[in-house]
Amino acid sequence: MKGRHIDDATVRDLVDGPARRRPPEPEWRDTLTNWRAAVNRIPEPPNLADCAPLDIELAADDPRFLFHGSMRPVRTPAINTALKVVRTQLQANAKREAGRIGVIIEGPRNTGKTTLMQYIGRHYEQRMNELYEVDENRIPVIALSVPAQGRGGNRNWASAFAYFLGLERDGGSDPTRSICHVMRHSGTKLVLIDGIERLHPGADVQQSFAFLEHISDETAATFLYCGRGSRSIVDPMTRDRETQLGETEDPWGDHPVLVTNRLGYDPSGKDRFRRIVNEFDKDLRLFHHERGDLTELSPVLHVRSKGYLRAATQLICQAAQQAMLTKQERITEELLDTLTVGRVIAI
Numbered sequence: 319m320k321g322r323h324i325d326d327a328t329v330r331d332l333v334d335g336p337a338r339r340r341p342p343e344p345e346w347r348d349t350l351t352n353w354r355a356a357v358n359r360i361p362e363p364p365n366l367a368d369c370a371p372l373d374i375e376l377a378a379d380d381p382r383f384l385f386h387g388s389m390r391p392v393r394t395p396a397i398n399t400a401l402k403v404v405r406t407q408l409q410a411n412a413k414r415e416a417g418r419i420g421v422i423i424e425g426p427r428n429t430g431k432t433t434l435m436q437y438i439g440r441h442y443e444q445r446m447n448e449l450y451e452v453d454e455n456r457i458p459v460i461a462l463s464v465p466a467q468g469r470g471g472n473r474n475w476a477s478a479f480a481y482f483l484g485l486e487r488d489g490g491s492d493p494t495r496s497i498c499h500v501m502r503h504s505g506t507k508l509v510l511i512d513g514i515e516r517l518h519p520g521a522d523v524q525q526s527f528a529f530l531e532h533i534s535d536e537t538a539a540t541f542l543y544c545g546r547g548s549r550s551i552v553d554p555m556t557r558d559r560e561t562q563l564g565e566t567e568d569p570w571g572d573h574p575v576l577v578t579n580r581l582g583y584d585p586s587g588k589d590r591f592r593r594i595v596n597e598f599d600k601d602l603r604l605f606h607h608e609r610g611d612l613t614e615l616s617p618v619l620h621v622r623s624k625g626y627l628r629a630a631t632q633l634i635c636q637a638a639q640q641a642m643l644t645k646q647e648r649i650t651e652e653l654l655d656t657l658t659v660g661r662v663i664a665i
Contacts, residue, residue, distance in 0.1 A: 392597035425578030514545030
């Protein structure tokens with residue numbers, strides 16, 4: 319008797335239950351599976367011809383509405399510069415058994431440090447996939463945040479690496495050796511460490527960098543450190559602190575430092591801000607939007623956001639969603655004025 323064929327969809331239904339609508343949620347990148355999903359998911363602006371028409375009531379999970387809720391990172395001149403710096407370090411470190419130099423990203427709050435770091439990581443992995451074809455056994459990038467302090471104030475870096483890689487721990491044994499083995503044989507070349515400012519001066523920093531240095535020495539990976547004031551944290555741990563400097567010597571080490579800032583109101587800042595807004599303008603998918611509408615509002619957005627990228631992207635995304643909800647389908651100065659970002663509201 320011939321057995322009944324059960325396809326993959328049926329198996330998923332049996333295990334997970336029937337497909338259900340779920341509220342929107344962020345794309346977490348804390349595991350290899352999640353990271354690869356983010357790398358492979360290239361968000362493209364929806365085609366208006368494929369979207370629900372204006373006379374249809376807008377659903378909360380409408381793809382066009384969700385796209386405008388965060389939109390996609392735009393490739394700015396700052397990102398181009400950062401990619402070049404990191405690429406140079408990766409090329410120089412590729413065959414080095416020792417003497418590698420990493421890269422530091424620092425800057426004030428809300429200036430796009432984490433977004434920049436993740437963009438670099440995704441871009442590098444996508445580039446590897448293009449050059450050498452997709453290989454499930456290759457792990458070119460590891461993306462971590464500084465782990466929380468545990469018992470005794472120590473940070474379990476080994477568990478953080480193991481969790482990302484999906485390595486199972488056996489009875490609390492130290493997985494460091496397995497981590498290094500996997501990274502070596504899967505071609506890990508870039509390790510992203512976010513939230514460096516969480517490290518405390520003293521033993522916390524010293525223990526953390528002792529572990530990270532061991533991983534770097536054993537795997538030949540290049541480290542990218544990101545966080546507020548990260549240079550003052552990373553630099554003393556990665557350079558010679560024993561040799562006394564001369565009076566005119568630069569006290570800093572040799573790591574390249576990428577510094578993010580808010581975009582000020584000088585001519586250069588205004589021009590850079592306008593170019594960033596113009597990139598978002600290209601991605602808007604509103605029925606009544608005309609190319610350049612948003613770019614013309616860059617002076618208004620600049621003042622409202624004070625030049626901070628977090629506020630600017632919030633204003634643009636909220637304005638796009640409100641334009642959809644109100645059926646205006648176009649961002650205007652009047653619509654921006656109704657948004658509460660940075661405003662005090664008496665209730």
